[in-house]
Amino acid sequence: MVRDILVKKREELFKHKTKTTAEQRKYLRLDTVFPVQFRLEELDVNVPLSGWLQGFTNNISRGGICLSINNIDPELLKLIKEKKCRLSLEIDVPVSKKPIPVIAGITWIREDHGGKCKCQVGLDYKHISVKQNNQLMRYAWLKKLFIPTALSAVILLALILGINSYLNFTLTRNNKLLIEKLSVVLKDSSRAQQKIQEITMQRQYLQQHLKDLETRIKSVELQKSRTESSNLNQIKQLNQSIAALAAEKIALEDKLTEALRIENVAAQEVSRLDEKKIVLQKANFDKMYQWLKVHQNNRTGLVASFEGDQDIANWSFTYDLALLIQAYTYFGDFERARKILDFFAKHAKRENGWFINAYYADDGAPAEFTMHSGPNIWIGLAIMQYTQASKDKSYLGLAESIAQTIINLQNADIDGGIRGGPALEWYSTEHNLDAYAFFNMLAKVTGKKIYSLAAQKTINWLAEHTYDRRDLPVKRGKGDSTIATDTYAWSIAAIGPQKLQELGMDPDEIMKFVEESCSVEAVFLKPNGQSVKIKGFDFAPRLHTARGGIVSSEWTAQMAVAYKIMEDFYSRKATKSKAADYGGKAQMYLGELGNMIISSSSASGQGQGCLPYATQEHVDTGHGWMTPKGGHTGSVSGTVYALFAYYGFNPLELSK
Numbered sequence: 001m002v003r004d005i006l007v008k009k010r011e012e013l014f015k016h017k018t019k020t021t022a023e024q025r026k027y028l029r030l031d032t033v034f035p036v037q038f039r040l041e042e043l044d045v046n047v048p049l050s051g052w053l054q055g056f057t058n059n060i061s062r063g064g065i066c067l068s069i070n071n072i073d074p075e076l077l078k079l080i081k082e083k084k085c086r087l088s089l090e091i092d093v094p095v096s097k098k099p100i101p102v103i104a105g106i107t108w109i110r111e112d113h114g115g116k117c118k119c120q121v122g123l124d125y126k127h128i129s130v131k132q133n134n135q136l137m138r139y140a141w142l143k144k145l146f147i148p149t150a151l152s153a154v155i156l157l158a159l160i161l162g163i164n165s166y167l168n169f170t171l172t173r174n175n176k177l178l179i180e181k182l183s184v185v186l187k188d189s190s191r192a193q194q195k196i197q198e199i200t201m202q203r204q205y206l207q208q209h210l211k212d213l214e215t216r217i218k219s220v221e222l223q224k225s226r227t228e229s230s231n232l233n234q235i236k237q238l239n240q241s242i243a244a245l246a247a248e249k250i251a252l253e254d255k256l257t258e259a260l261r262i263e264n265v266a267a268q269e270v271s272r273l274d275e276k277k278i279v280l281q282k283a284n285f286d287k288m289y290q291w292l293k294v295h296q297n298n299r300t301g302l303v304a305s306f307e308g309d310q311d312i313a314n315w316s317f318t319y320d321l322a323l324l325i326q327a328y329t330y331f332g333d334f335e336r337a338r339k340i341l342d343f344f345a346k347h348a349k350r351e352n353g354w355f356i357n358a359y360y361a362d363d364g365a366p367a368e369f370t371m372h373s374g375p376n377i378w379i380g381l382a383i384m385q386y387t388q389a390s391k392d393k394s395y396l397g398l399a400e401s402i403a404q405t406i407i408n409l410q411n412a413d414i415d416g417g418i419r420g421g422p423a424l425e426w427y428s429t430e431h432n433l434d435a436y437a438f439f440n441m442l443a444k445v446t447g448k449k450i451y452s453l454a455a456q457k458t459i460n461w462l463a464e465h466t467y468d469r470r471d472l473p474v475k476r477g478k479g480d481s482t483i484a485t486d487t488y489a490w491s492i493a494a495i496g497p498q499k500l501q502e503l504g505m506d507p508d509e510i511m512k513f514v515e516e517s518c519s520v521e522a523v524f525l526k527p528n529g530q531s532v533k534i535k536g537f538d539f540a541p542r543l544h545t546a547r548g549g550i551v552s553s554e555w556t557a558q559m560a561v562a563y564k565i566m567e568d569f570y571s572r573k574a575t576k577s578k579a580a581d582y583g584g585k586a587q588m589y590l591g592e593l594g595n596m597i598i599s600s601s602s603a604s605g606q607g608q609g610c611l612p613y614a615t616q617e618h619v620d621t622g623h624g625w626m627t628p629k630g631g632h633t634g635s636v637s638g639t640v641y642a643l644f645a646y647y648g649f650n651p652l653e654l655s656k
Contacts, residue, residue: 027059037090064124103127175607182280196266291608301339302361308633316361322378323640353405377434384441416457433494437652488514489558494652497569520549524615553611553638560645610634
């Protein structure tokens with residue numbers, strides 16, 4: 001009997017414990033608590049059994065809450081334990097302007113036996129507004145999910161940022177390593193070329209010495225044949241001389257064989273390095289194009305001309321933008337080209353048909369209000385190259401508008417010359433060369449006579465005012481004998497060797513003159529602190545500047561384009577030696593430009609390769625402007641023109 005009672009009691013206790021645990025499990029446990037006012041009332045009527053007391057909760061369900069109570073009167077605690085009352089609640093939550101009123105019944109109670117009257121009471125709602133209950137549950141779920149969701153989001157974001165930082169670090173490191181590899185290969189190739197030149201000279205010396213020795217042996221043998229047979233002493237001496245010369249000949253032949261072997265090994269090494277150089281050059285020049293892409297502003301389509309000079313960090317020069325349009329066009333990136341063209345067609349500030357020289361890259365506002373003929377003409381040239389490559393004639397009207405503005409300026413001059421700008425009195429050979437190329441392109445594409453007439457007037461002016469001296473093949477402008485490298489390079493590119501010859505000019509003399517006047521070797525300090533000597537072209541004759549020689553990346557690249565044009569000219573004329581000479585110079589200067597490549601210093605650049613404007617910062621070019629500030633300032637014009645040179649693209653002539 002007693003045993004049955006104990007079993008029954010144990011089953012009831014287990015059943016109660018299981019029920020209590022199940023009821024407790026249904027709550028949402030929150031990370032914060034909020035206050036709950038409560039009072040005890042009669043079970044079925046709204047008769048208070050106590051005053052308002054303070055409790056709190058952090059366990060909520062749709063059907064009730066777990067109320068925590070501290071320091072409750074023992075008599076009230078007894079009523080709760082015996083479930084002889086109900087509770088009236090006012091739940092104060094941040095999402096409700098007023099406390100939420102609730103009538104709840106007691107489901108379970110758990111006391112804290114630590115000596116104070118503390119307990120937790122499980123309550124089931126008897127009455128609560130559906131709307132307020134939904135409001136309370138939304139808040140509970142929000143609190144429940146917010147921290148883990150926010151923490152997960154923070155962890156995920158940190159992980160993404162970490163991965164992105166690692167990938168950027170890896171990409172930047174690899175891009176820098178690529179530049180360093182090219183620099184090492186170029187240095188090794190230069191040493192190997194120098195070594196093979198020394199070996200070749202030694203081999204040629206040995207060959208000549210051997211030839212002289214054979215002549216001496218023949219001379220002695222002839223002398224011996226003429227000597228009387230009775231003159232035994234003289235014959236003996238001659239035999240000894242022949243033997244000595246023969247021995248010397250054998251030694252020379254051994255040296256020559258060894259020299260030929262070493263020359264062959266050196267030639268193989270040069271060939272191996274050349275193959276490696278070709279691969280690395282291609283990879284680096286591809287990275288340079290990526291640098292031009294990542295710097296395009298998505299909103300305006302513009303690109304800052306210089307990366308590194310804080311004074312003009314956000315300036316986008318019109319001439320540079322024209323080069324970029326052509327670069328994007330050459331690579332078939334027509335959408336990027338259109339972004340810039342749309343800016344000039346729809347948004348760029350223009351005064352009386354003239355675009356200004358520079359705009360801010362981030363919003364397209366004017367950065368300076370100077371207006372020059374050259375940059376306007378270059379926008380026209382870019383449109384023509386884009387139209388030819390894409391077959392999209394949407395911007396041809398803009399090109400003709402620019403042309404008309406330039407023709408109006410040309411018509412104002414009795415000789416048909418084009419001044420530097422609408423408010424300027426000086427004349428630039430460069431601007432007139434640009435205009436000649438531009439008018440020719442328009443004449444070819446539109447077939448309109450107005451443009452062929454304008455081109456003829458321009459070439460006549462050039463012949464009369466800038467190609468009129470035998471000792472100075474190309475002047476910088478009308479009445480200006482200053483030498484500017486770009487006028488020589490662009491004479492070849494805009495007019496062409498054949499047309500120059502028809503005008504009575506010698507393209508070879510033009511190239512020779514600029515080489516003798518403007519080619520320099522300058523020291524360039526790389527970002528890693530390494531000093532390298534760079535052969536290239538200065539902005540002006542090295543003898544006319546106190547600063548010493550500096551290499552312009554853009555104008556050296558312009559000369560490389562000119563060399564390739566001359567190479568092609570003589571290849572078509574089957575003059576192989578001249579073609580090879582010009583082609584060799586083009587490759588040599590491209591190699592020198594490769595030694596000038598620097599890693600982008602910006603976060604967006606990710607260490608991509610680019611070219612500085614010159615080997616020195618903030619020095620006078622000799623033509624009225626300074627090179628940019630910043631020891632390693634990336635230049636759009638230098639980088640773009642180097643790409644033109646590498647791929648053999650002439651921006652002043654439409655491709656066939």
